[in-house]
Amino acid sequence: MQRPVGPERVEQSRTGRAAPDGPSSKESVLAKTVVIAEDEAIVRLDLREILEEEGYEVVGETGRGDEAVELVRVHRPDLVILDVKMPGMDGLAAAQAINSQSRSAVLILTAFSQRDLIEQARDAGALAYLVKPFQKEELLPAIEVALARFEEMQALAAENATLSDDKRGLEDQLETRRWVDRAKGRLMDDHSLSEAKAFAFIQQSAMNRRVTMREIAREIVEGQLAPDAG
Numbered sequence: 001m002q003r004p005v006g007p008e009r010v011e012q013s014r015t016g017r018a019a020p021d022g023p024s025s026k027e028s029v030l031a032k033t034v035v036i037a038e039d040e041a042i043v044r045l046d047l048r049e050i051l052e053e054e055g056y057e058v059v060g061e062t063g064r065g066d067e068a069v070e071l072v073r074v075h076r077p078d079l080v081i082l083d084v085k086m087p088g089m090d091g092l093a094a095a096q097a098i099n100s101q102s103r104s105a106v107l108i109l110t111a112f113s114q115r116d117l118i119e120q121a122r123d124a125g126a127l128a129y130l131v132k133p134f135q136k137e138e139l140l141p142a143i144e145v146a147l148a149r150f151e152e153m154q155a156l157a158a159e160n161a162t163l164s165d166d167k168r169g170l171e172d173q174l175e176t177r178r179w180v181d182r183a184k185g186r187l188m189d190d191h192s193l194s195e196a197k198a199f200a201f202i203q204q205s206a207m208n209r210r211v212t213m214r215e216i217a218r219e220i221v222e223g224q225l226a227p228d229a230g
Contacts, residue, residue: 032147033077036061037068037094038109039086043132047081050136056143065089069097077104079147082126084110084117092124099125102157105150107142109134127153148196155203156180159213176214183217191227201227 034056038044041063048058056079060071066088072080080098082091089097095106108121108129121129127149130142160173180202187198205225206213219225 032079033057033059033075035059035068035071035075035077035080035104037063037065037071037081037086037091038083039063040083043083043109047139050139054140063087065091065094068094072098072103073101078150079107079143080104081107081109084108084112084121092120092126095121095124095126102153105146107146145195148199152180152199156213159206163212176212176217179214179217179221183220186220187227193227 032055034051036044036047036051036058038047038061044061044063048061051058059075059077062068062071063086065082065086068080068082068086069089071077082094084091086094091108091110095108098104098106106124106126108124108126109132110117110121110129111132118129126146128142128146130138134142156173156176160176163172180199183202184195184198187193187201188195191198193201202213202216202220205216209216216225
């Protein structure tokens, strides 16, 4: 069974470290900017301290969802961290508003892990989620997942912009996303690739052969294409 690649809770490894293929060093995240939206002041403070220790730049913080949307509009951060429960606008509504403008990667914080909430977060545009209370060793991999998936979305959008008008509709974009997600799942399961490396293989293969990522993804899913052994 292929693993899901929707918004996910990122589990820490036995070593407590992030997956080996994500940008885990401070040097790799120096340019990343973040907006924090969390109505508990102590949690906001903890988030800021962890992020700044790791080289992220916190460009705005708030305890209200509606203010978070405005901060994202003004600062255009790489990442926005949203708590689900906030006054003004809840985190899911804020995520939807932010996602509609494709401005930032979205990471959702929640005190719950029910499936319906996860599905709502996915539909709102969240790319990863984290259950509170959390540890630093859980937060950082979740951030890496959200940023990597946002980059994937941007790459797919850029490819879509090059296609003919009859292949650029929303349904075509969703179909491409579905094929790419299935292909990533197969590469992760069959070849032990990380999610980031799986997408990189799809993207690079498409560039090398000058075809779309959907075509490459279909070949992977149907067993016609795989990474070279070793």
